């Protein structure tokens with residue numbers, strides 16, 4: 352793959368520019384653009400050059416559009432108008448003053464579980480880390496090395512969601528490998544739901560987060576998509592695929608059921624304090640869904656919070672009776688929001704991703 356722009360040359364005051372583009376090592380395209388004498392006279396050389404460049408870029412984009420396959424098949428949708436960052440959403444700098452713990456030592460820590468005063472988290476290099484009295488130690492790894500690069504993730508594993516039960520057991524969902532119970536002291540691991548399991552006819556692609564009943568009898572977890580893996584989370588958001596699921600694993604029967612399907616990037620999941628419903632962050636749609644597991648509405652779901660000022664990731668209960676929700680990007684009326692701009696224009700998203708893969712020479716494919 353190569354792309355080359357041969358420099359322009361002057362000919363009687365006119366610009367002659369030749370562009371050569373090669374696509375996928377199969378096709379090449381040559382464009383010779385001549386800014387004619389009369390054009391030079393009327394708009395001067397600088398305008399002529401701009402026009403030439405505009406033509407060249409347009410031709411290049413047209414060639415990319417024709418010859419490069421799009422890795423995504425985006426859907427068209429619209430968000431509600433972005434919320435205004437006023438009142439409780441007023442910008443502040445509180446997080447800028449947060450203390451940075453273990454800087455550079457915990458790369459990609461996504462979720463935190465606590466048992467007593469001990470913290471547990473999972474890192475980008477596939478480790479489950481114990482943080483005891485300020486000391487870090489690796490208690491378990493779920494996959495096999497090498498680790499550390501995005502392309503290693505499918506084998507190395509990426510422990511994304513961690514949750515401790517009231518009985519002091521530690522549970523981990525790995526984006527690529529499945530749902531595990533991990534002994535918080537010895538690090539011994541046992542797989543509860545392998546990622547290879549097909550549940551109700553659909554495979555797992557991107558396991559994300561989990562929560563567990565206080566009595567430890569049921570684990571609720573999310574699969575963000577069966578089409579895109581974690582390393583392609585950006586592709587999942589941009590495509591707008593809605594094949595995410597909320598699932599329930601019965602610890603006693605060892606059976607996994609689907610509670611909710613058709614979610615657009617199912618992400619963080621959390622039980623309510625009364626354990627009568629579950630909240631699921633639907634990242635792509637900037638909203639949170641409530642699914643009832645008890646009471647009159649058992650089995651039903653509804654929107655709990657919508658048009659969030661960003662795309663929600665994980666969710667945890669706060670000590671005030673509400674929830675903390677991490678937002679992966681900002682959506683606001685006061686600033687430019689790329690996800691809102693692109694959502695109704697699938698062709699524009701396709702073009703961007705075609706250019707991206709053409710210029711990075713990267714292989715990004717959905718799960719077959």
Ligand SMILES: [Ca+2]
Nearest residue numbers: 618619664665
């Ligand atoms: Ca997450």
